[in-house]
Amino acid sequence: MNYKQYFPVFQNRKDMVYLDSAASSLKPKKVSDAITDYYNFYSGNIERGVYPISFEATAIVEKVREKIALFINASKEEVIFTRGCTDSLNTVALSLKENLKKGDEIITTELEHHSSFLPWLKASEEKGAVIKFIPLTEEGKITVDNFKKVLSDKTKIVAISHVSNVMGYLTPVKEIIALSHIKGAIVSVDGAQAAPHMKIDVKDLDADFYSFSFHKMCGPTGLGVLYGKKELLNSMEPVELGGEMNDEVSKDNVTYKNIPYKFEAGTMPIAEIFGAGAAIDFLNEVGFGYIEKRDKELSGYAKKLLRSIPEIVIYNDYEESPIIAFNIKGIHSHDAVSFYSENNVCLRAGLHCAEPLHKWLNITASLRASFYFYNDESDVEKFIFVTKKAIAFFKEVGYLE
Amino acid sequence: MSDMNSIYRQVIMDHYKNPRNKGLKEEEGYVLCHLKNPSCGDMINVESKIQNGLVSDIRQDGQGCSICCASASIISETLKGKSVKDALNIIDNYLKMVSNEEYDKSIDLDELAVFEGIKDFPARVRCASIAAQALRKTLEKEEKNA
Ligand SMILES: Cc1ncc(COP(=O)(O)O)c(C=O)c1O
Numbered sequence: 001m002n003y004k005q006y007f008p009v010f011q012n013r014k015d016m017v018y019l020d021s022a023a024s025s026l027k028p029k030k031v032s033d034a035i036t037d038y039y040n041f042y043s044g045n046i047e048r049g050v051y052p053i054s055f056e057a058t059a060i061v062e063k064v065r066e067k068i069a070l071f072i073n074a075s076k077e078e079v080i081f082t083r084g085c086t087d088s089l090n091t092v093a094l095s096l097k098e099n100l101k102k103g104d105e106i107i108t109t110e111l112e113h114h115s116s117f118l119p120w121l122k123a124s125e126e127k128g129a130v131i132k133f134i135p136l137t138e139e140g141k142i143t144v145d146n147f148k149k150v151l152s153d154k155t156k157i158v159a160i161s162h163v164s165n166v167m168g169y170l171t172p173v174k175e176i177i178a179l180s181h182i183k184g185a186i187v188s189v190d191g192a193q194a195a196p197h198m199k200i201d202v203k204d205l206d207a208d209f210y211s212f213s214f215h216k217m218c219g220p221t222g223l224g225v226l227y228g229k230k231e232l233l234n235s236m237e238p239v240e241l242g243g244e245m246n247d248e249v250s251k252d253n254v255t256y257k258n259i260p261y262k263f264e265a266g267t268m269p270i271a272e273i274f275g276a277g278a279a280i281d282f283l284n285e286v287g288f289g290y291i292e293k294r295d296k297e298l299s300g301y302a303k304k305l306l307r308s309i310p311e312i313v314i315y316n317d318y319e320e321s322p323i324i325a326f327n328i329k330g331i332h333s334h335d336a337v338s339f340y341s342e343n344n345v346c347l348r349a350g351l352h353c354a355e356p357l358h359k360w361l362n363i364t365a366s367l368r369a370s371f372y373f374y375n376d377e378s379d380v381e382k383f384i385f386v387t388k389k390a391i392a393f394f395k396e397v398g399y400l401e
Numbered sequence: 402m403s404d405m406n407s408i409y410r411q412v413i414m415d416h417y418k419n420p421r422n423k424g425l426k427e428e429e430g431y432v433l434c435h436l437k438n439p440s441c442g443d444m445i446n447v448e449s450k451i452q453n454g455l456v457s458d459i460r461q462d463g464q465g466c467s468i469c470c471a472s473a474s475i476i477s478e479t480l481k482g483k484s485v486k487d488a489l490n491i492i493d494n495y496l497k498m499v500s501n502e503e504y505d506k507s508i509d510l511d512e513l514a515v516f517e518g519i520k521d522f523p524a525r526v527r528c529a530s531i532a533a534q535a536l537r538k539t540l541e542k543e544e545k546n547a
Contacts, residue, residue: 338525393405
Protein backbone atom coordinates (compact mmCIF):
# COMPACT_ATOMS: atom_id res chain seq x y z
CA MET A 1 0.00 0.00 0.00
CA ASN A 2 1.44 3.36 -0.99
CA TYR A 3 0.38 5.72 1.76
CA LYS A 4 2.59 8.58 0.56
CA GLN A 5 -0.14 9.57 -1.90
CA TYR A 6 -2.24 10.78 1.05
CA PHE A 7 0.43 13.24 2.20
CA PRO A 8 0.53 16.47 0.17
CA VAL A 9 4.06 17.34 1.33
CA PHE A 10 5.42 14.75 -1.10
CA GLN A 11 3.87 16.51 -4.10
CA ASN A 12 6.55 19.17 -3.99
CA ARG A 13 9.24 17.02 -2.41
CA LYS A 14 9.03 13.74 -4.29
CA ASP A 15 12.50 12.60 -3.32
CA MET A 16 12.32 13.46 0.34
CA VAL A 17 13.08 10.55 2.67
CA TYR A 18 11.38 11.50 5.90
CA LEU A 19 12.76 9.58 8.86
CA ASP A 20 11.86 11.97 11.67
CA SER A 21 8.30 10.98 12.49
CA ALA A 22 9.18 10.63 16.17
CA ALA A 23 9.66 14.41 16.20
CA SER A 24 6.51 15.07 14.20
CA SER A 25 4.67 12.88 11.75
CA LEU A 26 3.59 14.10 8.35
CA LYS A 27 0.01 15.23 7.95
CA PRO A 28 -2.46 13.74 5.45
CA LYS A 29 -4.73 15.89 3.28
CA LYS A 30 -7.78 14.68 5.19
CA VAL A 31 -6.45 16.40 8.28
CA SER A 32 -5.61 19.72 6.65
CA ASP A 33 -9.02 19.62 4.90
CA ALA A 34 -10.81 19.13 8.21
CA ILE A 35 -8.90 22.09 9.66
CA THR A 36 -9.84 24.39 6.78
CA ASP A 37 -13.43 23.11 6.95
CA TYR A 38 -13.69 24.69 10.35
CA TYR A 39 -12.42 28.03 9.07
CA ASN A 40 -14.48 27.93 5.87
CA PHE A 41 -17.79 26.64 7.16
CA TYR A 42 -18.00 27.39 10.90
CA SER A 43 -15.44 29.87 12.15
CA GLY A 44 -17.40 30.77 15.30
CA ASN A 45 -16.65 29.99 18.92
CA ILE A 46 -17.89 26.86 20.68
CA GLU A 47 -19.72 26.04 23.90
CA ARG A 48 -21.11 29.54 24.30
CA GLY A 49 -22.90 30.41 21.04
CA VAL A 50 -26.61 30.15 20.38
CA TYR A 51 -26.56 30.28 16.60
CA PRO A 52 -25.87 27.56 14.00
CA ILE A 53 -22.15 28.01 13.27
CA SER A 54 -21.48 27.82 16.98
CA PHE A 55 -23.67 24.97 18.09
CA GLU A 56 -22.81 22.92 15.00
CA ALA A 57 -19.09 23.39 15.65
CA THR A 58 -19.66 22.53 19.31
CA ALA A 59 -21.34 19.28 18.27
CA ILE A 60 -18.38 18.37 16.06
CA VAL A 61 -15.87 19.11 18.84
CA GLU A 62 -17.80 16.90 21.24
CA LYS A 63 -18.02 14.19 18.57
CA VAL A 64 -14.23 14.28 18.26
CA ARG A 65 -13.93 13.98 22.02
CA GLU A 66 -16.09 10.84 21.86
CA LYS A 67 -13.94 9.46 19.04
CA ILE A 68 -10.80 9.97 21.08
CA ALA A 69 -12.45 8.37 24.12
CA LEU A 70 -13.24 5.31 22.02
CA PHE A 71 -9.73 5.34 20.53
CA ILE A 72 -8.10 4.98 23.97
CA ASN A 73 -10.99 3.23 25.73
CA ALA A 74 -11.84 6.06 28.10
CA SER A 75 -15.10 7.80 28.75
CA LYS A 76 -15.81 11.14 27.18
CA GLU A 77 -15.47 13.32 30.26
CA GLU A 78 -12.02 11.87 30.92
CA VAL A 79 -10.62 13.35 27.68
CA ILE A 80 -9.21 16.85 28.18
CA PHE A 81 -7.93 18.87 25.25
CA THR A 82 -4.55 20.50 25.84
CA ARG A 83 -1.94 22.40 23.88
CA GLY A 84 0.05 19.17 23.50
CA CYS A 85 1.70 16.39 25.45
CA THR A 86 3.99 18.86 27.22
CA ASP A 87 0.97 20.83 28.42
CA SER A 88 -0.78 17.63 29.56
CA LEU A 89 2.25 16.46 31.56
CA ASN A 90 2.69 19.89 33.15
CA THR A 91 -0.98 20.06 34.09
CA VAL A 92 -0.74 16.78 35.97
CA ALA A 93 2.38 17.87 37.85
CA LEU A 94 1.15 21.39 38.62
CA SER A 95 -2.15 20.16 39.98
CA LEU A 96 -0.88 17.13 41.91
CA LYS A 97 2.20 18.75 43.43
CA GLU A 98 -0.03 20.44 46.01
CA ASN A 99 -0.52 17.05 47.67
CA LEU A 100 3.24 16.43 47.97
CA LYS A 101 4.97 16.66 51.33
CA LYS A 102 8.60 16.80 52.35
CA GLY A 103 10.21 13.38 51.97
CA ASP A 104 7.62 12.02 49.55
CA GLU A 105 9.13 10.19 46.63
CA ILE A 106 8.61 10.60 42.90
CA ILE A 107 9.82 7.81 40.65
CA THR A 108 10.96 8.55 37.12
CA THR A 109 13.71 7.44 34.71
CA GLU A 110 16.70 8.72 32.78
CA LEU A 111 14.87 7.74 29.60
CA GLU A 112 12.30 10.48 30.03
CA HIS A 113 11.72 13.30 27.61
CA HIS A 114 12.38 16.59 29.41
CA SER A 115 8.65 17.35 29.41
CA SER A 116 7.94 14.26 31.49
CA PHE A 117 10.80 14.85 33.94
CA LEU A 118 11.19 18.61 34.41
CA PRO A 119 7.71 19.41 35.81
CA TRP A 120 8.38 16.89 38.58
CA LEU A 121 11.93 18.10 39.15
CA LYS A 122 10.53 21.55 39.83
CA ALA A 123 7.68 20.20 41.96
CA SER A 124 10.13 18.16 44.02
CA GLU A 125 12.34 21.20 44.61
CA GLU A 126 9.37 23.25 45.73
CA LYS A 127 7.90 20.63 48.03
CA GLY A 128 11.03 18.96 49.32
CA ALA A 129 10.11 15.68 47.65
CA VAL A 130 12.79 13.26 46.46
CA ILE A 131 13.22 12.03 42.89
CA LYS A 132 14.20 8.38 42.44
CA PHE A 133 15.41 7.01 39.14
CA ILE A 134 14.64 3.46 38.10
CA PRO A 135 18.07 1.94 37.38
CA LEU A 136 18.27 1.14 33.67
CA THR A 137 19.57 -2.24 32.51
CA GLU A 138 22.77 -2.47 30.51
CA GLU A 139 20.69 -2.14 27.34
CA GLY A 140 19.05 1.02 28.67
CA LYS A 141 15.74 -0.61 29.49
CA ILE A 142 13.24 -0.20 32.29
CA THR A 143 12.33 -3.50 33.95
CA VAL A 144 9.74 -4.39 36.55
CA ASP A 145 12.49 -5.85 38.77
CA ASN A 146 14.42 -2.60 38.74
CA PHE A 147 11.24 -0.64 39.34
CA LYS A 148 10.67 -2.69 42.51
CA LYS A 149 14.08 -1.56 43.77
CA VAL A 150 12.94 2.07 43.98
CA LEU A 151 9.25 1.62 44.80
CA SER A 152 8.53 2.22 48.48
CA ASP A 153 5.84 3.28 50.92
CA LYS A 154 7.01 6.84 50.33
CA THR A 155 6.32 6.69 46.58
CA LYS A 156 3.55 9.12 45.73
CA ILE A 157 4.05 9.67 41.99
CA VAL A 158 5.42 7.60 39.13
CA ALA A 159 6.15 9.65 35.97
CA ILE A 160 7.13 7.37 33.15
CA SER A 161 7.11 7.17 29.37
CA HIS A 162 5.29 4.33 27.64
CA VAL A 163 7.85 4.35 24.82
CA SER A 164 11.22 6.15 24.97
CA ASN A 165 11.73 8.79 22.30
CA VAL A 166 15.42 7.96 21.90
CA MET A 167 15.57 4.20 22.32
CA GLY A 168 12.03 3.31 21.27
CA TYR A 169 11.74 0.64 23.98
CA LEU A 170 8.35 -0.28 25.34
CA THR A 171 8.10 0.20 29.11
CA PRO A 172 6.22 -2.52 31.04
CA VAL A 173 3.79 0.14 32.25
CA LYS A 174 0.89 -2.18 33.03
CA GLU A 175 2.93 -4.10 35.64
CA ILE A 176 4.47 -0.89 36.96
CA ILE A 177 1.04 0.69 37.37
CA ALA A 178 -0.33 -2.35 39.22
CA LEU A 179 2.61 -2.34 41.65
CA SER A 180 2.35 1.44 42.14
CA HIS A 181 -1.33 1.20 42.99
CA ILE A 182 -0.60 -1.30 45.75
CA LYS A 183 1.49 1.46 47.35
CA GLY A 184 -1.19 4.07 46.69
CA ALA A 185 0.97 5.94 44.18
CA ILE A 186 -0.42 7.78 41.16
CA VAL A 187 1.03 7.01 37.73
CA SER A 188 1.32 9.59 34.93
CA VAL A 189 2.21 7.96 31.62
CA ASP A 190 3.85 9.92 28.80
CA GLY A 191 2.34 8.31 25.71
CA ALA A 192 3.78 10.71 23.10
CA GLN A 193 5.73 7.96 21.33
CA ALA A 194 3.31 5.12 22.01
CA ALA A 195 -0.05 6.51 20.89
CA PRO A 196 1.05 6.92 17.23
CA HIS A 197 2.19 3.31 16.99
CA MET A 198 -0.04 1.03 19.03
CA LYS A 199 -3.56 0.60 20.29
CA ILE A 200 -3.80 2.34 23.65
CA ASP A 201 -6.27 1.03 26.20
CA VAL A 202 -6.10 3.20 29.30
CA LYS A 203 -8.52 0.95 31.18
CA ASP A 204 -6.48 -2.15 30.50
CA LEU A 205 -3.30 -0.33 31.59
CA ASP A 206 -5.22 1.12 34.54
CA ALA A 207 -3.25 4.36 33.99
CA ASP A 208 -4.18 7.27 36.23
CA PHE A 209 -3.08 9.81 33.61
CA TYR A 210 -2.08 9.33 29.99
CA SER A 211 -0.76 12.14 27.78
CA PHE A 212 -0.09 12.46 24.06
CA SER A 213 0.21 14.94 21.16
CA PHE A 214 -1.66 14.80 17.87
CA HIS A 215 1.14 16.14 15.69
CA LYS A 216 3.05 12.88 16.14
CA MET A 217 0.08 10.83 14.92
CA CYS A 218 -0.89 12.44 11.60
CA GLY A 219 -2.83 15.16 13.38
CA PRO A 220 -2.50 18.90 13.86
CA THR A 221 0.15 20.77 15.84
CA GLY A 222 -0.88 22.61 19.00
CA LEU A 223 -3.27 19.96 20.29
CA GLY A 224 -2.87 17.15 22.78
CA VAL A 225 -4.88 15.04 25.13
CA LEU A 226 -4.73 14.54 28.83
CA TYR A 227 -6.60 11.44 29.87
CA GLY A 228 -7.29 11.25 33.59
CA LYS A 229 -9.39 8.92 35.71
CA LYS A 230 -12.72 10.53 36.52
CA GLU A 231 -12.38 10.36 40.29
CA LEU A 232 -8.89 11.86 40.18
CA LEU A 233 -9.83 14.68 37.84
CA ASN A 234 -12.85 15.48 39.98
CA SER A 235 -10.70 15.78 43.08
CA MET A 236 -8.05 17.99 41.43
CA GLU A 237 -7.75 21.74 41.22
CA PRO A 238 -7.60 23.26 37.74
CA VAL A 239 -4.27 24.81 36.77
CA GLU A 240 -5.52 27.46 34.38
CA LEU A 241 -8.38 29.76 35.22
CA GLY A 242 -10.42 31.78 32.78
CA GLY A 243 -13.51 31.71 30.64
CA GLU A 244 -15.76 28.70 30.09
CA MET A 245 -14.25 26.58 32.88
CA ASN A 246 -16.34 28.06 35.71
CA ASP A 247 -19.97 27.67 36.74
CA GLU A 248 -20.58 30.66 38.86
CA VAL A 249 -18.34 33.63 39.53
CA SER A 250 -18.91 36.30 42.15
CA LYS A 251 -16.62 38.97 43.49
CA ASP A 252 -15.20 36.63 46.09
CA ASN A 253 -15.90 33.13 44.88
CA VAL A 254 -15.86 30.78 41.90
CA THR A 255 -17.23 27.31 41.32
CA TYR A 256 -15.91 25.22 38.49
CA LYS A 257 -17.65 23.31 35.75
CA ASN A 258 -17.59 19.55 35.71
CA ILE A 259 -14.79 17.65 34.02
CA PRO A 260 -13.48 17.85 31.36
CA TYR A 261 -14.41 21.56 31.03
CA LYS A 262 -12.90 22.45 34.39
CA PHE A 263 -9.49 21.90 32.75
CA GLU A 264 -10.25 23.70 29.48
CA ALA A 265 -9.98 27.41 30.23
CA GLY A 266 -10.42 29.87 27.40
CA THR A 267 -11.09 29.30 23.71
CA MET A 268 -9.89 25.88 22.64
CA PRO A 269 -7.95 25.23 19.38
CA ILE A 270 -11.19 24.39 17.59
CA ALA A 271 -9.75 23.98 14.10
CA GLU A 272 -7.12 21.59 15.45
CA ILE A 273 -9.80 19.55 17.19
CA PHE A 274 -11.55 19.20 13.83
CA GLY A 275 -8.21 18.02 12.42
CA ALA A 276 -7.72 15.56 15.26
CA GLY A 277 -11.03 13.91 14.40
CA ALA A 278 -9.79 13.35 10.86
CA ALA A 279 -6.45 12.02 12.15
CA ILE A 280 -8.20 9.43 14.33
CA ASP A 281 -10.36 8.33 11.40
CA PHE A 282 -7.27 8.08 9.21
CA LEU A 283 -5.31 6.00 11.75
CA ASN A 284 -8.32 3.73 12.29
CA GLU A 285 -8.52 3.16 8.54
CA VAL A 286 -4.82 2.34 8.31
CA GLY A 287 -5.16 0.16 11.40
CA PHE A 288 -2.65 -0.48 14.17
CA GLY A 289 -2.11 -4.03 12.91
CA TYR A 290 -0.66 -2.61 9.71
CA ILE A 291 1.22 0.18 11.49
CA GLU A 292 2.97 -2.21 13.89
CA LYS A 293 3.82 -4.61 11.10
CA ARG A 294 5.36 -1.88 8.94
CA ASP A 295 7.22 -0.33 11.89
CA LYS A 296 8.90 -3.69 12.45
CA GLU A 297 9.59 -4.49 8.83
CA LEU A 298 11.08 -1.11 7.98
CA SER A 299 13.21 -0.59 11.07
CA GLY A 300 14.25 -4.26 10.99
CA TYR A 301 15.40 -3.92 7.38
CA ALA A 302 17.26 -0.69 8.14
CA LYS A 303 18.96 -2.16 11.22
CA LYS A 304 20.03 -5.25 9.29
CA LEU A 305 21.68 -3.10 6.62
CA LEU A 306 23.22 -0.72 9.17
CA ARG A 307 24.76 -3.62 11.07
CA SER A 308 26.78 -4.55 8.00
CA ILE A 309 28.49 -1.13 7.97
CA PRO A 310 31.50 -1.27 10.34
CA GLU A 311 31.55 2.52 10.92
CA ILE A 312 28.05 2.45 12.42
CA VAL A 313 27.25 2.05 16.10
CA ILE A 314 23.63 1.33 17.07
CA TYR A 315 22.61 2.14 20.66
CA ASN A 316 19.28 0.32 20.85
CA ASP A 317 19.87 -2.88 18.94
CA TYR A 318 18.18 -5.07 21.54
CA GLU A 319 14.55 -4.95 20.58
CA GLU A 320 12.18 -4.18 17.72
CA SER A 321 11.25 -0.53 17.70
CA PRO A 322 10.41 2.05 15.05
CA ILE A 323 13.32 4.16 16.28
CA ILE A 324 17.01 3.60 15.54
CA ALA A 325 19.47 5.49 17.75
CA PHE A 326 22.92 5.45 16.18
CA ASN A 327 26.06 7.31 15.20
CA ILE A 328 28.73 7.11 12.56
CA LYS A 329 31.73 6.36 14.75
CA GLY A 330 34.01 9.37 14.99
CA ILE A 331 31.56 11.75 13.30
CA HIS A 332 29.60 14.18 15.43
CA SER A 333 25.89 13.70 14.77
CA HIS A 334 25.46 17.32 13.76
CA ASP A 335 28.07 16.98 11.02
CA ALA A 336 26.50 13.75 9.82
CA VAL A 337 22.96 15.10 9.77
CA SER A 338 23.96 17.97 7.48
CA PHE A 339 25.19 15.45 4.97
CA TYR A 340 21.94 13.50 5.19
CA SER A 341 20.00 16.72 4.81
CA GLU A 342 21.95 17.76 1.71
CA ASN A 343 21.00 14.37 0.28
CA ASN A 344 17.32 14.75 1.10
CA VAL A 345 17.23 12.36 4.04
CA CYS A 346 15.59 13.92 7.12
CA LEU A 347 16.96 12.61 10.41
CA ARG A 348 17.21 14.10 13.88
CA ALA A 349 20.57 14.85 15.50
CA GLY A 350 21.43 15.98 18.98
CA LEU A 351 19.96 15.22 22.36
CA HIS A 352 16.30 14.80 21.37
CA CYS A 353 15.18 16.57 24.57
CA ALA A 354 16.60 13.66 26.53
CA GLU A 355 19.89 14.89 27.97
CA PRO A 356 19.97 12.56 31.01
CA LEU A 357 19.83 9.55 28.69
CA HIS A 358 22.78 10.79 26.64
CA LYS A 359 24.75 11.22 29.86
CA TRP A 360 23.80 7.66 30.73
CA LEU A 361 24.96 6.44 27.30
CA ASN A 362 28.10 8.51 27.82
CA ILE A 363 27.82 10.17 24.42
CA THR A 364 27.45 13.85 23.58
CA ALA A 365 24.78 13.45 20.91
CA SER A 366 23.19 10.88 18.61
CA LEU A 367 21.43 10.42 15.30
CA ARG A 368 17.88 9.17 15.25
CA ALA A 369 16.00 7.59 12.37
CA SER A 370 12.33 6.96 13.08
CA PHE A 371 9.91 5.12 10.85
CA TYR A 372 6.18 5.29 10.30
CA PHE A 373 3.75 3.39 8.09
CA TYR A 374 4.09 5.81 5.15
CA ASN A 375 7.78 5.01 4.78
CA ASP A 376 8.76 2.25 2.43
CA GLU A 377 11.68 -0.03 1.53
CA SER A 378 13.07 2.47 -0.95
CA ASP A 379 13.34 5.04 1.89
CA VAL A 380 15.42 2.52 3.82
CA GLU A 381 17.63 1.84 0.83
CA LYS A 382 18.21 5.52 0.14
CA PHE A 383 19.00 6.07 3.83
CA ILE A 384 21.62 3.31 3.70
CA PHE A 385 23.02 4.56 0.40
CA VAL A 386 23.46 8.06 1.86
CA THR A 387 24.98 6.62 5.03
CA LYS A 388 27.69 4.92 2.96
CA LYS A 389 28.16 8.05 0.87
CA ALA A 390 28.53 10.12 4.06
CA ILE A 391 31.23 7.80 5.37
CA ALA A 392 33.10 8.06 2.05
CA PHE A 393 32.76 11.86 2.09
CA PHE A 394 34.02 12.29 5.64
CA LYS A 395 36.97 10.03 4.84
CA GLU A 396 37.77 12.05 1.76
CA VAL A 397 37.84 15.37 3.63
CA GLY A 398 40.01 13.86 6.35
CA TYR A 399 37.37 13.85 9.10
CA LEU A 400 37.47 10.06 9.37
CA GLU A 401 40.69 8.09 9.18
CA MET B 402 28.25 17.64 -3.38
CA SER B 403 29.95 20.97 -3.91
CA ASP B 404 27.97 22.49 -1.03
CA MET B 405 29.23 20.07 1.60
CA ASN B 406 32.74 20.57 0.30
CA SER B 407 32.33 24.29 0.83
CA ILE B 408 32.02 23.80 4.57
CA TYR B 409 34.19 20.76 5.21
CA ARG B 410 37.33 22.50 3.98
CA GLN B 411 40.83 21.40 4.75
CA VAL B 412 41.46 24.31 7.11
CA ILE B 413 38.38 23.47 9.13
CA MET B 414 39.35 19.80 9.34
CA ASP B 415 42.87 20.75 10.34
CA HIS B 416 41.65 22.95 13.21
CA TYR B 417 39.15 20.29 14.26
CA LYS B 418 41.84 17.61 14.39
CA ASN B 419 44.55 19.87 15.82
CA PRO B 420 42.79 22.52 17.88
CA ARG B 421 44.85 25.61 18.75
CA ASN B 422 44.84 27.27 22.16
CA LYS B 423 42.99 24.34 23.63
CA GLY B 424 42.62 24.00 27.39
CA LEU B 425 41.64 26.63 29.93
CA LYS B 426 44.13 28.54 32.07
CA GLU B 427 41.76 29.33 34.91
CA GLU B 428 44.24 31.93 36.12
CA GLU B 429 43.88 35.42 37.47
CA GLY B 430 43.36 37.91 34.63
CA TYR B 431 41.34 35.54 32.46
CA VAL B 432 37.61 35.96 31.94
CA LEU B 433 35.57 32.85 31.14
CA CYS B 434 32.31 32.34 29.28
CA HIS B 435 30.49 29.01 28.99
CA LEU B 436 27.90 28.61 26.24
CA LYS B 437 25.80 25.64 25.29
CA ASN B 438 23.49 24.69 22.49
CA PRO B 439 20.85 22.73 24.36
CA SER B 440 19.38 21.04 21.29
CA CYS B 441 22.53 19.45 19.89
CA GLY B 442 24.72 19.26 22.97
CA ASP B 443 27.49 21.57 21.71
CA MET B 444 29.28 23.09 24.64
CA ILE B 445 32.04 25.66 24.50
CA ASN B 446 34.22 27.48 27.02
CA VAL B 447 36.18 30.54 25.96
CA GLU B 448 38.67 32.44 28.11
CA SER B 449 40.28 35.72 27.21
CA LYS B 450 42.84 38.03 28.74
CA ILE B 451 43.25 41.70 27.93
CA GLN B 452 46.48 43.62 28.47
CA ASN B 453 46.91 47.27 27.51
CA GLY B 454 43.84 47.24 25.28
CA LEU B 455 45.03 44.15 23.37
CA VAL B 456 43.59 40.65 23.49
CA SER B 457 46.78 39.06 24.75
CA ASP B 458 45.47 35.52 25.07
CA ILE B 459 42.47 33.40 24.12
CA ARG B 460 41.92 29.85 25.36
CA GLN B 461 39.13 27.51 24.37
CA ASP B 462 37.73 24.15 25.36
CA GLY B 463 34.56 22.17 24.90
CA GLN B 464 32.86 19.56 22.82
CA GLY B 465 30.73 19.63 19.74
CA CYS B 466 30.63 19.12 16.03
CA SER B 467 33.57 19.90 13.77
CA ILE B 468 32.19 23.31 12.80
CA CYS B 469 31.76 24.35 16.41
CA CYS B 470 35.19 23.14 17.54
CA ALA B 471 37.05 24.39 14.48
CA SER B 472 35.49 27.83 14.77
CA ALA B 473 36.62 28.06 18.40
CA SER B 474 40.14 27.17 17.36
CA ILE B 475 40.27 29.54 14.37
CA ILE B 476 38.78 32.40 16.36
CA SER B 477 41.30 31.98 19.13
CA GLU B 478 44.14 32.10 16.62
CA THR B 479 42.79 34.91 14.46
CA LEU B 480 41.89 37.33 17.22
CA LYS B 481 44.84 36.88 19.53
CA GLY B 482 46.95 40.03 19.53
CA LYS B 483 44.22 42.25 18.08
CA SER B 484 42.92 45.31 19.90
CA VAL B 485 39.68 44.69 21.78
CA LYS B 486 37.90 47.10 19.45
CA ASP B 487 39.11 45.35 16.29
CA ALA B 488 38.37 41.93 17.76
CA LEU B 489 34.78 42.92 18.57
CA ASN B 490 34.38 44.36 15.11
CA ILE B 491 35.64 41.18 13.47
CA ILE B 492 33.36 39.03 15.65
CA ASP B 493 30.41 41.20 14.74
CA ASN B 494 31.07 40.93 11.01
CA TYR B 495 31.90 37.25 11.21
CA LEU B 496 28.56 36.54 12.91
CA LYS B 497 26.76 38.53 10.23
CA MET B 498 28.60 36.64 7.49
CA VAL B 499 27.62 33.18 8.75
CA SER B 500 24.02 34.32 9.35
CA ASN B 501 23.78 35.53 5.75
CA GLU B 502 23.33 39.16 6.79
CA GLU B 503 24.97 42.23 5.26
CA TYR B 504 28.48 42.69 6.60
CA ASP B 505 31.44 44.96 6.02
CA LYS B 506 33.52 43.15 3.41
CA SER B 507 36.40 45.59 3.77
CA ILE B 508 37.24 44.07 7.13
CA ASP B 509 39.87 41.35 7.00
CA LEU B 510 38.36 38.26 8.60
CA ASP B 511 41.55 36.33 7.91
CA GLU B 512 41.10 32.55 8.31
CA LEU B 513 37.56 33.04 9.61
CA ALA B 514 36.56 33.63 5.98
CA VAL B 515 36.57 29.83 5.50
CA PHE B 516 33.19 29.77 7.24
CA GLU B 517 31.50 31.78 4.51
CA GLY B 518 29.77 28.66 3.18
CA ILE B 519 27.88 28.24 6.46
CA LYS B 520 25.38 30.87 5.31
CA ASP B 521 23.87 28.23 3.01
CA PHE B 522 23.35 25.83 5.94
CA PRO B 523 20.83 27.51 8.26
CA ALA B 524 20.90 24.54 10.64
CA ARG B 525 24.63 25.06 11.20
CA VAL B 526 24.76 28.81 11.82
CA ARG B 527 24.50 28.24 15.55
CA CYS B 528 27.43 25.76 15.43
CA ALA B 529 29.64 28.33 13.73
CA SER B 530 28.51 31.15 16.02
CA ILE B 531 28.68 29.79 19.52
CA ALA B 532 32.43 30.27 20.12
CA ALA B 533 32.37 33.79 18.66
CA GLN B 534 29.44 34.68 20.89
CA ALA B 535 31.25 33.34 23.93
CA LEU B 536 34.37 35.34 23.13
CA ARG B 537 32.30 38.48 22.57
CA LYS B 538 30.81 38.00 26.04
CA THR B 539 34.21 37.72 27.71
CA LEU B 540 35.56 40.78 25.88
CA GLU B 541 32.51 42.85 26.73
CA LYS B 542 32.72 41.77 30.35
CA GLU B 543 36.38 42.76 30.53
CA GLU B 544 35.74 46.09 28.85
CA LYS B 545 33.10 46.87 31.43
CA ASN B 546 35.43 45.97 34.27
CA ALA B 547 38.26 48.07 32.86
C1 LIG C 1 8.44 10.90 24.79
C2 LIG C 1 7.96 12.29 24.54
N1 LIG C 1 7.30 12.94 25.49
C3 LIG C 1 6.84 14.19 25.32
C4 LIG C 1 7.05 14.87 24.16
C5 LIG C 1 6.56 16.28 24.04
O1 LIG C 1 5.59 16.42 23.07
P1 LIG C 1 5.17 17.86 22.55
O2 LIG C 1 6.42 18.56 22.14
O3 LIG C 1 4.27 17.57 21.40
O4 LIG C 1 4.46 18.54 23.67
C6 LIG C 1 7.74 14.24 23.12
C7 LIG C 1 8.00 14.96 21.86
O5 LIG C 1 9.09 15.07 21.37
C8 LIG C 1 8.20 12.92 23.32
O6 LIG C 1 8.88 12.28 22.37
